[in-house]
Amino acid sequence: MQPPRGRPRSFDVEAAVERAMDVFWSRGYHATALPDLLRATKLSRGSLYAAFGDKHSLFLRALDRYIADALTRMDVELDPRRAAVDGLRAYLAGYVERTRGANGRRGCLLVATAMELAGQDAEVNRRAAGFFRAMEARMADALSRAEAAGKLADGVEPASAARILVCFVEGLRVVAKTASTQITSQATADALLDRFIR
Template sequence: MHSPRGRPRGFDIEAAVERAMDVFWSRGYHGTALPDLLRATKLSRGSLYAAFGDKHSLFLRALDRYIADALARMEFEFDPRKDPIDGLKAYLAGYVERTSGGNGRRGCLLVATAMELAGQDAEVGRRVAGYFKAMEGRVANALSRAKAAGQLADGVEPSSAARILICFLWGLRVVAKTAPTRNTSQATVDALLDRFIR
């Protein structure tokens, strides 16, 4: 029997992806150079290319990781065993948290990526659009459950309300770069939600 060629990888691929994600998040795709990624991941050029292919492929892995984390968070917040309005409030509270202080000034990798690449990079565009659709679907589902329970205000249509909420949240992520106070963000969220629920 022949043994496999080459040495086994001596590093944690997921940890490397997470460190690369932090660099792309801070600098943007075009602002990130290969030396930045080598420093962050502590990999040699050869190891990085052997593991990930190239900068673009590593970026897609990092973006997939960010999206997977965000979807897992939403699955928890919108757990169907919970009251849908409580889930929606938890979801929105998470955005207030992520748009406050240093977190807010750092911004959102997905929003930044959509602005930088979605119109010119098909792979990125598909991922961003897919995530937006998944977000909207989960919010619409929670609102539909709330409507069935008689918790929505008269005339509120779940799919339209979900679209409004998603657009609002992405706007909130952009405004957060100007460092509004947590109280300001929470009051804005509360005012919008009050339009939708009884």
């Protein structure tokens, strides 16, 4: 039997990814330097490269983590065991809540990344496009359930309404980086959803 090669990792890989994600989220991809990542993850250069490859690979791993967390949260908020309209209201209220305070001013990592890199980085483009498609699909499913329950307004098509809602929530994250208040954001979200339901 061959003994295992190298020393086993003595750090929590997922915790390191989360700390790196926070740095990328706060600074952006290009403005994040290797020393920033080493400081945040508390890893040596050798350990970081051995675990993740390079800065770009670590960034993609952090982006995957952000996407997985966002979609999991969406699945909880739009849980099909609850009434579809209640789920949609919970989802929008959750987005409004995430626009508050210091975290709200950071905005959405996916939107910031798309603005910075999507036109130049095929892997980032693929992830961002996939994330927005997954959001639309979940929203369209909830709207279809609302339609089946007789709660959708006449003439509202679930797929089109889902696309509008995705554009709205991501736009909300951008607008909320400025002076938007939670009350204004919630009122706007309610007004939009009220156009789609009866």
